[in-house]
Amino acid sequence: MKTIRNMTEADVGAVAELEKAVFSDAWTANSIRDTLCQKQAFGVAAEDAGKLTGYCMVYFVMEEAEIARIAVEASSRRQGIGREILDQVCLACRERGITRLLLDVREGNETARRFYEGYGFRKDGIRRNFYDRPREHAVLMSLALG
Numbered sequence: 372m373k374t375i376r377n378m379t380e381a382d383v384g385a386v387a388e389l390e391k392a393v394f395s396d397a398w399t400a401n402s403i404r405d406t407l408c409q410k411q412a413f414g415v416a417a418e419d420a421g422k423l424t425g426y427c428m429v430y431f432v433m434e435e436a437e438i439a440r441i442a443v444e445a446s447s448r449r450q451g452i453g454r455e456i457l458d459q460v461c462l463a464c465r466e467r468g469i470t471r472l473l474l475d476v477r478e479g480n481e482t483a484r485r486f487y488e489g490y491g492f493r494k495d496g497i498r499r500n501f502y503d504r505p506r507e508h509a510v511l512m513s514l515a516l517g
């Protein structure tokens with residue numbers, strides 16, 4: 372059964388493995404654990420039959436939050452998990468009084484950009500040469516959580 376829930380320290384190992392599978396600049400288990408321990412951060416996890424299938428980690432300050440990492444495992448994509456994760460992130464943000472959600476995405480990642488646009492995010496600008504491995508611009512996006 373598919374579940375969307377708050378991320379816990381017990382998820383750190385599985386998140387680190389998914390990081391390695393998805394990102395060229397994967398966060399280590401220690402980085403993930405350190406993020407979850409911060410007062411101004413939270414994580415959301417998706418699991419199916421006890422297996423982590425996706426996650427999102429968010430930093431927040433005052434009325435703004437930023438998605439630091441979000442991923443869904445390859446075999447679980449296009450099943451609505453990313454949307455459900457974002458729904459839970461937005462709910463958690465609203466509960467904290469956050470009114471704007473930010474993210475950056477690789478300029479060449481058309482699939483992710485279309486996903487975010489379909490969710491309601493709008494392009495705010497470009498951060499040149501933001502990413503390494505490979506070098507690429509970041510598209511800055513935001514979502515009003517009114």
